[in-house]
Amino acid sequence: MELIVSGNAALWQTVALSLQVSGSASLMGAVIGLSLGATLAVGTFPGQRILVWAMNTLLAMPSVVVGLLVYLMLSRAGPLGSWGILFTPAAMVIAQSLLVVPLVAAWSRRVVLTARREGGDQLASQGASHALQAVLLLVHERWSVLTLLLTAFGRAIAEVGAVMIVGGNIDGVTRVMTTSIALETSKGDLPLALALGVVLLAVVGMLNALVAWLRPSSVSSPEAAV
Amino acid sequence: MGHHRVKQTWVQRVLLALAASGLMVCGVAAQERFIVLASTTSTEQSGLFGHLLPLFKQAHGIEVRVVAVGTGQAIDMARRGDADVAFVHDTAAEERFVAEGFSVARKDVMYNDFVLIGPADDPAKAQGRDISAALSRIASQSAVFISRGDRSGTHAAELRLWQRMGSDLSKNKPAGYRECGCGMGPALNMASSLGAYLIADRGTWLAFKNRGNLKILVEGDRSLFNQYGVMVVNPAKHPHVRHALAQTFADWLISPAGQAAIAAYKVGGEMLFFPNAKR
Amino acid sequence: MTSATPMTGEATAWLTLTDVHVSFGAVQALQGVHFTLRAGERVALVGANGSGKTTLLRLLHGLVAPTSGQRRWLQPQAVHRGILGAMVFQHPFVLNLSVARNLAVAFWLQGMSAQQRAQRIEESLRRVGLWGLASRPARTLSGGQQQRLALARAWGVHPCVLFLDEPTASLDPSAKREVEALIAEFADEGLTVVMSTHNLGQAKRLAQRVVYLDHGRIGADLPVGRFFDGPLPSDAAQFLKGEIGWDITA
Numbered sequence: 001m002e003l004i005v006s007g008n009a010a011l012w013q014t015v016a017l018s019l020q021v022s023g024s025a026s027l028m029g030a031v032i033g034l035s036l037g038a039t040l041a042v043g044t045f046p047g048q049r050i051l052v053w054a055m056n057t058l059l060a061m062p063s064v065v066v067g068l069l070v071y072l073m074l075s076r077a078g079p080l081g082s083w084g085i086l087f088t089p090a091a092m093v094i095a096q097s098l099l100v101v102p103l104v105a106a107w108s109r110r111v112v113l114t115a116r117r118e119g120g121d122q123l124a125s126q127g128a129s130h131a132l133q134a135v136l137l138l139v140h141e142r143w144s145v146l147t148l149l150l151t152a153f154g155r156a157i158a159e160v161g162a163v164m165i166v167g168g169n170i171d172g173v174t175r176v177m178t179t180s181i182a183l184e185t186s187k188g189d190l191p192l193a194l195a196l197g198v199v200l201l202a203v204v205g206m207l208n209a210l211v212a213w214l215r216p217s218s219v220s221s222p223e224a225a226v
Numbered sequence: 227m228g229h230h231r232v233k234q235t236w237v238q239r240v241l242l243a244l245a246a247s248g249l250m251v252c253g254v255a256a257q258e259r260f261i262v263l264a265s266t267t268s269t270e271q272s273g274l275f276g277h278l279l280p281l282f283k284q285a286h287g288i289e290v291r292v293v294a295v296g297t298g299q300a301i302d303m304a305r306r307g308d309a310d311v312a313f314v315h316d317t318a319a320e321e322r323f324v325a326e327g328f329s330v331a332r333k334d335v336m337y338n339d340f341v342l343i344g345p346a347d348d349p350a351k352a353q354g355r356d357i358s359a360a361l362s363r364i365a366s367q368s369a370v371f372i373s374r375g376d377r378s379g380t381h382a383a384e385l386r387l388w389q390r391m392g393s394d395l396s397k398n399k400p401a402g403y404r405e406c407g408c409g410m411g412p413a414l415n416m417a418s419s420l421g422a423y424l425i426a427d428r429g430t431w432l433a434f435k436n437r438g439n440l441k442i443l444v445e446g447d448r449s450l451f452n453q454y455g456v457m458v459v460n461p462a463k464h465p466h467v468r469h470a471l472a473q474t475f476a477d478w479l480i481s482p483a484g485q486a487a488i489a490a491y492k493v494g495g496e497m498l499f500f501p502n503a504k505r
Numbered sequence: 506m507t508s509a510t511p512m513t514g515e516a517t518a519w520l521t522l523t524d525v526h527v528s529f530g531a532v533q534a535l536q537g538v539h540f541t542l543r544a545g546e547r548v549a550l551v552g553a554n555g556s557g558k559t560t561l562l563r564l565l566h567g568l569v570a571p572t573s574g575q576r577r578w579l580q581p582q583a584v585h586r587g588i589l590g591a592m593v594f595q596h597p598f599v600l601n602l603s604v605a606r607n608l609a610v611a612f613w614l615q616g617m618s619a620q621q622r623a624q625r626i627e628e629s630l631r632r633v634g635l636w637g638l639a640s641r642p643a644r645t646l647s648g649g650q651q652q653r654l655a656l657a658r659a660w661g662v663h664p665c666v667l668f669l670d671e672p673t674a675s676l677d678p679s680a681k682r683e684v685e686a687l688i689a690e691f692a693d694e695g696l697t698v699v700m701s702t703h704n705l706g707q708a709k710r711l712a713q714r715v716v717y718l719d720h721g722r723i724g725a726d727l728p729v730g731r732f733f734d735g736p737l738p739s740d741a742a743q744f745l746k747g748e749i750g751w752d753i754t755a
Contacts, residue, residue: 140602170293
């Protein structure tokens with residue numbers, strides 16, 4: 001406990017990097033995932049059912065596998081090697097975004113489909129195209145979407161497999177909370193590893209509390225539950 | 227209503243902060259002088275780099291980014307050009323790497339030794355100065371033995387030791403032999419909780435904090451000697467490597483200053499690594 | 506979208522349906538429908554549940570296309586993206602935004618400029634008596650208020666035709682009266698109105714033409730006086746008797 005309270009600068013740097021990497025990845029993944037989910041909800045095109053099946057299957061994708069695939073893409077021996085971003089936070093953001101996309105897409109598709117059953121006719125009657133309907137309904141359901149984004153962020157910040165492989169756990173550069181915990185565990189320093197785990201949970205807990213406070217007090221739907 | 231307004235401005239501020247920090251992340255790794263070093267978990271976990279690299283940075287102003295993985299993976303990284311220099315401990319694999327043209331030369335830097343670790347009560351009576359005798363007693367008693375099984379330098383050394391004793395592991399594994407496919411630390415964790423035997427490098431053992439009732443049972447046998455080498459990736463194969471900076475690092479390691487720094491690293495008064503670069 | 510001012514003499518026709526069939530998979534919702542809608546008309550669609558009233562409304566509005574037969578828009582400039590006029594549904598759907606923002610979205614979808622929108626929002630809300638609630642979250646309004654919001658949203662775009670699908674069926678009596686009064690006022694101002702209803706008293710009060718639907722076909726299409734007083738085909742007559750029997754909210 002004293003290890004943490006002593007306010008180790010390296011620790012706070014690690015926490016900050018975790019938040020930055022997973023935060024950026026959640027945002028990027030959200031943009032892609034929401035677009036994909038909305039398209040799958042309102043679109044009608046050949047191969048749609050296959051895409052939905054693929055998206056649902058990718059929900060179970062292990063983070064290590066995502067990490068490996070991104071590593072192979074970004075490796076100098078791979079197609080995007082010339083970008084030179086392997087073992088940098090940028091690669092970690094990319095890997096975590098990919099992890100988050102199926103989650104956001106699957107859920108936002110559900111959200112839009114359900115909302116559309118209620119209000120799709122009305123919006124169509126007002127002249128909204130399919131795409132606009134999806135956007136308006138996502139705005140309509142923005143608190144559900146926010147809960148979804150928090151879930152995505154949780155998945156990103158808690159994962160270790162992808163970020164370890166593409167980041168390399170480089171001290172001071174790509175070491176985040178989860179890879180630190182893995183490192184300390186493998187060094188046998190279990191109390192420190194556990195303590196770091198508690199810090200990670202506390203940070204995420206504070207974020208969730210902040211979001212709960214920002215929510216408007218007037219509950220917009222009976223089953224509100226963020 | 228006012229409360230609602232306050233919340234709204236906070237939402238905007240939070241979003242702005244998120245966006246700003248997101249952009250910051252992409253700015254990392256922009257202009258500094260740095261190299262990527264592929265090395266092994268045992269070297270990193272021993273704490274050597276924490277001691278050595280700041281000294282190098284002070285002397286030459288170059289940041290060394292260490293990606294610590296198993297020796298096999300480290301050499302693989304260098305082969306793909308994802309690292310600028312490799313620092314591992316598997317001489318045979320290193321010489322193959324040079325022969326394939328991925329490095330111009332390998333240079334000896336330092337050695338440490340392996341030790342046989344096992345439970346204090348030593349059911350297989352492995353304790354002593356002879357590693358082959360110890361291993362054969364472990365095999366005949368079917369005592370639990372943890373192998374890293376991960377193509378690391380330590381794993382390669384362990385396999386050589388079994389071979390020297392006359393065991394062909396590909397045909398006939400001893401009854402207690404367990405491969406975890408993991409790093410040194412997790413293997414030690416496993417041995418600690420199972421009361422098992424394993425081969426470890428002294429550096430990781432000295433830094434390991436979860437010993438339980440494990441202790442060193444065999445040390446000092448000549449065949450437990452573990453040589454480390456450094457190889458700069460050949461720019462002819464990978465033009466993008468930061469060759470000049472990487473060469474500076476390799477040269478520094480084998481220079482008197484670098485060798486002295488290695489010798490100065492001690493844990494509990496004991497030296498972990500013994501510099502032996504050829505002049 | 507321009508509002509319709511009937512020409513002197515012959516009223517302009519909005520659309521015609523010629524031998525239209527509409528089916529959804531195996532279900533035949535409408536069969537052999539011939540129909541013309543003229544500007545300034547006040548049409549009530551009546552019939553049992555499942556008779557095709559809603560499908561006919563949606564077909565006229567543009568939400569559904571004929572499976573066979575022809576629907577011709579006679580004033581193509583009044584049709585936007587295949588939709589003619591505006592529609593009010595039985596259960597009003599309001600976005601999770603303020604009352605004013607709901608209208609802003611609807612008006613933005615119609616391509617109004619920011620200034621136009623601001624003006625029209627105030628105008629429409631005052632028209633239906635909701636101006637005082639403009640910044641309230643729309644979902645906190647009562648059922649009757651939400652339906653008035655839906656009317657404001659529809660009227661506010663100055664539609665050529667106002668379609669309503671059983672607009673008062675889910676409302677309590679006082680809300681019913683308020684909504685009916687508004688519809689009557691809109692009709693008096695010259696707005697073409699097509700409304701489906703279960704409430705024959707309502708049909709009598711508001712409509713000047715009654716269309717009776719039975720199993721997807723038009724059973725009778727008569728001026729309101731003749732529908733309620735004159736001789737009717739037998740099934741329409743049966744319907745009238747049955748409905749009047751137990752629907753006493755006249």
